Amino acid sequence: MGFIRDNLPKVASPSPPRMLYSLSLPLLLVSTCHAAALNSHHPTPHVIKLQSRVAPREATLRRRALNPTTVPLADFFLGTDLQWYGNISVGTPPQDISVVFDTGSSTLEFASTMCKSSCDNQVRFDQNKSSTFVDKKTTSSITFSTGVGVDPVIGENYRLELRAAEDTVTVGGLVAKNVALNLITSQTAKFAINPFSGIQGMSAQAEGFFAGLIAQGLPSLFSLYVTPNAIGGAELTVGGIDSSKFNGTLTYAPNSTPGTADWTLTSPMIAVNGKTTPLLRRSRDVFFDSGTSNILFSTDTTEAIYALISPNITAHASEPGTYGIACSLIPTLPAVIDLGFVDTNGKAFNLTIPSSELSVGPFADAPETCQTLINAFDGLELVGGSVLKHYYSVWDVGKQRIGFAAI
Structure with missing residues (x-):
C-alpha cells in the first residue's frame, strides 16, 4: 500500500553554537595545568549540561505539513x-x-x-x-x-x-x-x-x-x-473535513477491499419502504463512485427493489438495462430505499435514498415515461450521485474508510 509513508522530515544534527567553543578552551587549560592540585583536594566535578537546539519533532512536522x-x-x-x-x-x-x-x-x-x-x-x-x-x-x-x-x-x-x-x-x-x-x-x-x-x-x-x-x-x-443545484455551494475539500457542512458526527465504515483502488463497502441488506426480501438480505460489496450519476445493481436485485415499489415499473426495451414508469405516477409512489452497512465499531447503519430520487427524467424516445434511478448491470453493484448528494462524505485513504454524516 504505497500511499502510506513516513512523512516525518529527517533533521541533521546542528553545529554547536559558537559560544560553546569559546568556553571549552579555558576549561581544558584549567583541568590540565592544575590536575595535581585538583586531585589532591578531591573536588566535586562541575557538570555543564548542554541542550540541543533541534526543534521538537512535532513542531517540525507542523511547519512542513500542507493545509487543507x-x-x-x-x-x-x-x-x-x-x-x-x-x-x-x-x-x-x-x-x-x-x-x-x-x-x-x-x-x-x-x-x-x-x-x-x-x-x-x-x-x-x-x-x-x-x-x-x-x-x-x-x-x-x-x-x-x-x-x-x-x-x-x-x-x-x-x-x-x-x-x-x-x-x-x-x-x-x-x-x-x-x-x-x-x-x-x-x-x-x-x-x-x-x-x-x-x-x-x-x-x-x-x-x-x-x-x-x-x-x-x-x-x-x-x-x-455535493449539494443539489437549488442549494449550491458544493465543494471538494482536499486534505481535510469541513465540519460546518454537516450535522452530528461522522459514521465511518471500513473499505471492504483495502489495498486496491476501489472504494467499496459491504452491505448486508437493502430495504424498500421498510420491507426486504431474502435476495435483498444477501451480503454484497457496493462500489461508491462519485463519477457515476445513479445506481447500478444486478438484474435480480434491481427487479426485487422495483417490485417493492410498484408493479408498473418495467424494463424499457430501447435502452437495455433501464426501467421506467409513467411520469404521472411518480408523485404517488413511496420509494424510500435503505442501503444497510456496518460501521468500524460493528454497528449497523443505513444510507437512505428518498422518494424524490426515483425519477431521473423522461426517456427521449418516450417523453411520457420517466426513467427510474436504478439500472440493471450484472457483475457490478454501485451507487453514485443519487446517494452521495444526501450526505457529507469523507474518503480516508490513510485509514481505508469512508465517513458519512447527514446534511
Whole structure:
C-alpha cells in the first residue's frame, strides 16, 4: 500500500553554537595545568549540561505539513443534480481545466489540442504552452463501465484515446510537480455534452497530484459536499473535513477491499419502504463512485427493489438495462430505499435514498415515461450521485474508510 509513508522530515544534527567553543578552551587549560592540585583536594566535578537546539519533532512536522484546501464544484446533468465538477490547473504557466473528481477511477485525463472535432465542446489544454510539460510518447485507450449521465453503457460508447504525459498540477492552490496524466486525443460522441474537460481519479490508492501532496505533508483524506443545484455551494475539500457542512458526527465504515483502488463497502441488506426480501438480505460489496450519476445493481436485485415499489415499473426495451414508469405516477409512489452497512465499531447503519430520487427524467424516445434511478448491470453493484448528494462524505485513504454524516 504505497500511499502510506513516513512523512516525518529527517533533521541533521546542528553545529554547536559558537559560544560553546569559546568556553571549552579555558576549561581544558584549567583541568590540565592544575590536575595535581585538583586531585589532591578531591573536588566535586562541575557538570555543564548542554541542550540541543533541534526543534521538537512535532513542531517540525507542523511547519512542513500542507493545509487543507477547498475546490468549489459546479452541478451538472440536465437538471437532475447527479454530477459535479471543479477546476484544476495544469502546466507552467497554469491552464485551468475542469474535471469530475471521480472516486471510481485512478488517473487524470483531459481534453487537449490534439483532440480535434470530438472535443469541440470542451476547453482543451495546449501542451505547447507549458514549459514543464513532458511527453511520454505512449498512447492507450480506456473504456468506462459507467457513463456521464444515467443512460446505460453499451459496448464502447464511452471510450477515450489517450497520450501519456507529465506536468505540474495545481489543485486549490496546492502544487504537485511531475504528475502523471493523460491527454485526450479523441473521444466517443457520448462525451460531447460534457461541460467539463476531463476526469480526475480519486481512488482508494493515492495517485497523481494527491500522492504528490501527501508526500509534502497533506493529510491523506478528502471530503465531498455535493449539494443539489437549488442549494449550491458544493465543494471538494482536499486534505481535510469541513465540519460546518454537516450535522452530528461522522459514521465511518471500513473499505471492504483495502489495498486496491476501489472504494467499496459491504452491505448486508437493502430495504424498500421498510420491507426486504431474502435476495435483498444477501451480503454484497457496493462500489461508491462519485463519477457515476445513479445506481447500478444486478438484474435480480434491481427487479426485487422495483417490485417493492410498484408493479408498473418495467424494463424499457430501447435502452437495455433501464426501467421506467409513467411520469404521472411518480408523485404517488413511496420509494424510500435503505442501503444497510456496518460501521468500524460493528454497528449497523443505513444510507437512505428518498422518494424524490426515483425519477431521473423522461426517456427521449418516450417523453411520457420517466426513467427510474436504478439500472440493471450484472457483475457490478454501485451507487453514485443519487446517494452521495444526501450526505457529507469523507474518503480516508490513510485509514481505508469512508465517513458519512447527514446534511
